[in-house]
Amino acid sequence: MDTSPQPFPTPSEQPAHVDLNLPPEFAAHVPPDAVPHPAACPPLRWGIVGPGGIAHKFARNVREGTGCEVTAVGSRDQARAEAFAAQHGLAVAVEGYGELVTREEVDAVYIATPHSAHREAALLAIEAGKHVLIEKAFTRNAAEAREVVAAARAASVFCMEAMWSRFLPHQVVARHLVRSGLLGELVEVVADHGQALTHVPRLLDPALAGGALLDLGVYPISFIVSMLGEPLAVDALGHRSESGVDAISVSNLSYPGAIGVGTTTLLASTPTRAFVAGREGCLEFDSRFYEPGGLTATLGEQVVRWEGTPTLGGFEFQVAEVAHGVAAGQTESAVLPLHETVVVMEVMDAVRRALGARFPGE
Amino acid sequence: MDTSPQPFPTPSEQPAHVDLNLPPEFAAHVPPDAVPHPAACPPLRWGIVGPGGIAHKFARNVREGTGCEVTAVGSRDQARAEAFAAQHGLAVAVEGYGELVTREEVDAVYIATPHSAHREAALLAIEAGKHVLIEKAFTRNAAEAREVVAAARAASVFCMEAMWSRFLPHQVVARHLVRSGLLGELVEVVADHGQALTHVPRLLDPALAGGALLDLGVYPISFIVSMLGEPLAVDALGHRSESGVDAISVSNLSYPGAIGVGTTTLLASTPTRAFVAGREGCLEFDSRFYEPGGLTATLGEQVVRWEGTPTLGGFEFQVAEVAHGVAAGQTESAVLPLHETVVVMEVMDAVRRALGARFPGE
Numbered sequence: 146m147d148t149s150p151q152p153f154p155t156p157s158e159q160p161a162h163v164d165l166n167l168p169p170e171f172a173a174h175v176p177p178d179a180v181p182h183p184a185a186c187p188p189l190r191w192g193i194v195g196p197g198g199i200a201h202k203f204a205r206n207v208r209e210g211t212g213c214e215v216t217a218v219g220s221r222d223q224a225r226a227e228a229f230a231a232q233h234g235l236a237v238a239v240e241g242y243g244e245l246v247t248r249e250e251v252d253a254v255y256i257a258t259p260h261s262a263h264r265e266a267a268l269l270a271i272e273a274g275k276h277v278l279i280e281k282a283f284t285r286n287a288a289e290a291r292e293v294v295a296a297a298r299a300a301s302v303f304c305m306e307a308m309w310s311r312f313l314p315h316q317v318v319a320r321h322l323v324r325s326g327l328l329g330e331l332v333e334v335v336a337d338h339g340q341a342l343t344h345v346p347r348l349l350d351p352a353l354a355g356g357a358l359l360d361l362g363v364y365p366i367s368f369i370v371s372m373l374g375e376p377l378a379v380d381a382l383g384h385r386s387e388s389g390v391d392a393i394s395v396s397n398l399s400y401p402g403a404i405g406v407g408t409t410t411l412l413a414s415t416p417t418r419a420f421v422a423g424r425e426g427c428l429e430f431d432s433r434f435y436e437p438g439g440l441t442a443t444l445g446e447q448v449v450r451w452e453g454t455p456t457l458g459g460f461e462f463q464v465a466e467v468a469h470g471v472a473a474g475q476t477e478s479a480v481l482p483l484h485e486t487v488v489v490m491e492v493m494d495a496v497r498r499a500l501g502a503r504f505p506g507e
Numbered sequence: 508m509d510t511s512p513q514p515f516p517t518p519s520e521q522p523a524h525v526d527l528n529l530p531p532e533f534a535a536h537v538p539p540d541a542v543p544h545p546a547a548c549p550p551l552r553w554g555i556v557g558p559g560g561i562a563h564k565f566a567r568n569v570r571e572g573t574g575c576e577v578t579a580v581g582s583r584d585q586a587r588a589e590a591f592a593a594q595h596g597l598a599v600a601v602e603g604y605g606e607l608v609t610r611e612e613v614d615a616v617y618i619a620t621p622h623s624a625h626r627e628a629a630l631l632a633i634e635a636g637k638h639v640l641i642e643k644a645f646t647r648n649a650a651e652a653r654e655v656v657a658a659a660r661a662a663s664v665f666c667m668e669a670m671w672s673r674f675l676p677h678q679v680v681a682r683h684l685v686r687s688g689l690l691g692e693l694v695e696v697v698a699d700h701g702q703a704l705t706h707v708p709r710l711l712d713p714a715l716a717g718g719a720l721l722d723l724g725v726y727p728i729s730f731i732v733s734m735l736g737e738p739l740a741v742d743a744l745g746h747r748s749e750s751g752v753d754a755i756s757v758s759n760l761s762y763p764g765a766i767g768v769g770t771t772t773l774l775a776s777t778p779t780r781a782f783v784a785g786r787e788g789c790l791e792f793d794s795r796f797y798e799p800g801g802l803t804a805t806l807g808e809q810v811v812r813w814e815g816t817p818t819l820g821g822f823e824f825q826v827a828e829v830a831h832g833v834a835a836g837q838t839e840s841a842v843l844p845l846h847e848t849v850v851v852m853e854v855m856d857a858v859r860r861a862l863g864a865r866f867p868g869e
Contacts (some may be wrong), residue, residue, distance in 0.1 A: 150735055153778060220757060228665060242731070268866075328807055332774045333701065333755060333772055333777060334754055335699065339695065339784055341786065380744055382759040382761055384766070393695060393766055393767055395757075397759065402746060403746075403756075404744055404755055404757055404770075406770055408695060412694045414784070414788075415693040415778070415782060415789055416789065418778070418780065422775035423775055427701075429778050443776060
């Protein structure tokens with residue numbers, strides 16, 4: 146199957162749901178409307194805060210893959226905002242987050258700054274009554290996450306962590322398979338994400354909330370929490386960089402009758418696989434598990450393979466989730482509730498504590 | 508490449524070493540004589556203690572793949588010994604371990620009883636002046652392992668744990684690649700071994716030294732130790748079965764600047780993969796990593812694939828190691844020294860302690 150990026154049909158031809166083309170063994174456990182077609186999502190006007198690399202992907206995915214549009218961008222540097230706006234055909238480019246979040250052309254704000262600035266930008270947007278999608282890691286730590294969540298709830302705006310992987314078709318399918326009981330009672334959820342990134346100064350800088358966990362480890366940990374929920378306890382082992390951020394770690398999450406194990410590092414590129422093992426079967430994700438890909442289920446002697454489904458960049462699914470939620474008058478996602486985002490931050494806090502890796506002011 | 512079992516050439520045609528047919532990127536780091544051809548090993552007459560499933564594989568692999576022969580078998584049950592001898596064409600079938608180890612037709616004893624009987628059988632064989640190859644796990648715990656090692660050293664017999672995987676061509680190649688520095692400084696070694704085996708009563712029985720660790724977890728832990736050596740510290744998380752043996756665990760091994768992570772369970776079948784990640788590259792083993800298979804190295808943007816080499820059953824390589832060691836007058840293997848076997852037992856003791864999983868009398 147061709148899984149390379151390809152343009153979606155134009156909106157008038159949109160089916161309401163993605164045709165997953167599942168093998169029968171999977172289809173029996175997944176509702177046909179499991180993945181809303183992102184190109185058919187309700188309209189929503191987005192403003193972007195922080196015009197970095199990830200914001201470029203976001204803008205492309207919104208334009209090419211959803212029913213939404215990006216209308217505005219804000220940066221601490223006006224020239225950078227203008228360059229971004231020119232590249233993506235946006236009408237509004239402003240200097241300063243406060244200016245962006247108050248623009249009338251903006252319904253929802255996508256926060257793509259370094260982690261260390263998430264809290265401030267999110268609180269500004271929420272105060273302005275805007276819905277917010279906040280790049281993972283959501284904030285620097287759980288205390289900041291709780292503050293943002295409380296503000297969003299008080300303002301009755303939609304608020305979500307931009308953990309895009311959770312909305313990808315193969316992860317949606319995987320959760321349906323697991324929850325249907327296909328794998329039996331869960332025993333182990335193991336996930337890994339390592340990339341050799343020591344050439345990126347931000348990642349080694351405690352002042353910018355650097356470290357492997359908040360950029361990479363957040364994927365395995367969120368994956369484990371999506372499968373097993375809130376852990377009873379967290380333990381960890383690892384090493385800090387010379388600059389003091391977490392550089393290598395294994396996170397051990399304890400559950401009744403099961404364990405979750407997440408490995409991450411910014412010193413080495415690793416296979417980035419994940420699996421969910423239950424008493425009746427095992428589901429393995431292709432590398433890289435957090436990007437669109439396929440699944441292999443081993444059920445006793447039977448092996449069932451699904452190649453996945455064509456996607457655009459992958460961000461279109463999380464954007465559609467926000468657009469649907471806002472249109473329905475919700476304030477958070479049922480797929481990625483704010484409670485789970487706080488749990489993920491608490492786990493990462495615990496792992497950093499075990500490693501002695503603190504950010505300034507913590 | 509065809510990696511299915513196939514008969515070796517007859518001894519007169521044996522090359523001295525296995526032709527590994529490595530890609531040039533690997534061959535530059537592996538000596539051409541890295542793997543002695545097992546069919547060309549010196550002769551050694553083997554007696555088997557404990558005619559179970561693994562002993563059948565051992566007898567076949569010795570006969571079809573090495574220069575050695577199996578001459579005798581001993582069991583607590585004479586009828587079982589005789590049935591085994593008849594099946595494999597052995598001249599001698601005796602009742603009792605003490606009777607087997609004193610037979611004149613036996614130079615070396617392969618101990619394939621349940622773990623709980625390893626110590627006793629090994630001490631008997633060593634006392635009789637016989638060389639010993641002891642199935643993994645070597646003993647129930649490190650204290651018993653030290654006792655066996657001390658006895659073997661005092662008697663100047665060759666003694667080795669039957670961790671057959673360590674002698675397989677792909678694991679030999681992997682160690683050469685790692686030690687050559689191809690992957691740079693090591694960061695993470697991660698390995699997994701889970702099988703759904705709750706239908707096997709022995710594995711759930713503390714009196715027989717059951718549990719996932721001693722049967723399955725010993726593979727990931729020995730693999731980590733083969734790559735990173737003796738850990739500075741060990742921590743673990745997991746759950747016991749209702750019968751009290753370790754059923755699910757993750758073992759965290761700490762090293763200067765690196766970590767080793769091993770997962771194991773007897774409740775679920777898992778992908779059984781392993782990888783070694785360094786600052787310059789990552790080496791991933793095919794599933795199942797502990798059986799003959801291939802390797803994939805990712806070195807920056809370059810991916811190098813090696814399919815592995817044809818093997819028979821896989822046990823022929825460890826048998827050849829013993830035969831070469833005995834012929835050279837050695838008393839332990841340089842590839843799997845007794846110190847490392849004791850370290851592996853110490854790690855497993857620490858993991859069981861963390862889980863509260865004890866054997867009777869411990």
